[in-house]
Amino acid sequence: MDSWQEAWAARAQHFRSEIAFSRPHRTLAVSLTGSHCALQCAHCAGHYLNGMVPIEIADGTGMTSCLVSGGFDQRGRVPVTSHLARVAALRPGRVLNWHVGMIDEGEIRAIAPYVDVISFDFAGDNDTIRDVYGLDYTVDDYVRTYAMLRRHARVVPHVTLGLRGGKFSGEYRALGILTDLGVDALVVLVFIPTAGTRYAGCQPPSLAEVANFLLAARCALAGTPIYLGCMRPGGRYRRDLDALAVWAGVNKVVNPAAFAVRLAKERGLDIQWESECCVIQGP
Incomplete structure (x- = not known):
């Protein structure tokens, strides 16, 4: 049995013959820091904050969920307690997904009443942490923070493939660590x-590298939902990647290419359409 067959067999053994596609138009992305990020990471430099609504003017009308995010401070933390009154105003009737970074236990306790799920970026290489984020943390620090957060909330780790300038650097180590620690779901992103x-x-990273990781993840986390998240390149790369992800047995793809949707139908998968962040709804 080759790796593609093994991955599909693992999927078939643990999941129904269906796949979810998400277009998260009912999730409001909110930034607690506006467009400001003190850390200015090598891959982002605050660019993606520009697509979020500043918390001061956030209006959740018509939205069923919110992504509560923001820029990092110099210690790699989102200032999660800075606007709790405004977050509380968004809370009624909405599911809240948080980006928090390397916060401490006091901070997670403070926001816990407003947390449904935490999206936690997990790194598996000390050099990547230093070169990309400019932080002095180690993988052990990420392990401790992940374990601490899980004591207080549902946490879904995110692993970005090629985060270190398009080169793989610790992604498989991250997968191994998370497999040992346990995960409710895994979100895979691409630089x-x-x-x-x-x-x-x-x-x-090359499509072959990404596909090989998805296959390894499907086999290592056979009974765990795996999602291909929103952060990945567009164009022909996305078209081909999304198709490979379907073949590799992922459970969900965010903003899928039309070709992947057709392929899923050809594979005999029932399609479930969702309208929120991938970590909010089930497998």
């Missing part, structure tokens, strides 16, 4: 070369 960042001139 996007972004204008105005230190990695603007880099290329994303």
Whole structure:
């Protein structure tokens, strides 16, 4: 049995013959820091905060969920307690998904009444943590923070493939650690070369590298939902990647290419359409 057959067999053994596709138009992305990020990471430099609504003017009318995010401080933390009154105003009737970074236990306790799920970026390489984020943390620090957060909330780890300028650097170690620690679900992202960042001139990892990781993840986490998240390159790369992800047995794809939707139908999968962040609804 080759790796593709093994991955599909693992999927078939543990999940119904269906796949979810999400277009998260009912999730309001909110930034607690506006467009400001003190950390200016090599892959982002605060660019993606510009697509979020500042918390001061956030209006959740018509939305069923919110992504509560923001820029990092110099210690790699989102200032999660800075606007709790405004977060509380958004809370009624909505599911809240948080980006928190490397917060401490006091901070998670403070926001716990407003947390439904935490999306936690997990790194598996000390050099990647230093080069991308500019932080002095180690993988052990990420393990401790992940374990601590799980004592207080549902946590879904995110692993970005090629985060270190398009090169794999610790992704398989991250997968191994998370497999040992246990995960409710795993979100896989792919590095996007972004204008105005230190990695603007880099290329994303090859499709073969990404596909091999998805296959390894499907086999290692046979009974765990795996999602291909929203952060990944567009164009022909996305078209081909999304198709490979379907073949590799992922459970959900965010903003899928049309070709992947057709392929899922050809594979005999029932399609479930969702309208929120991938971590909010089930497998």
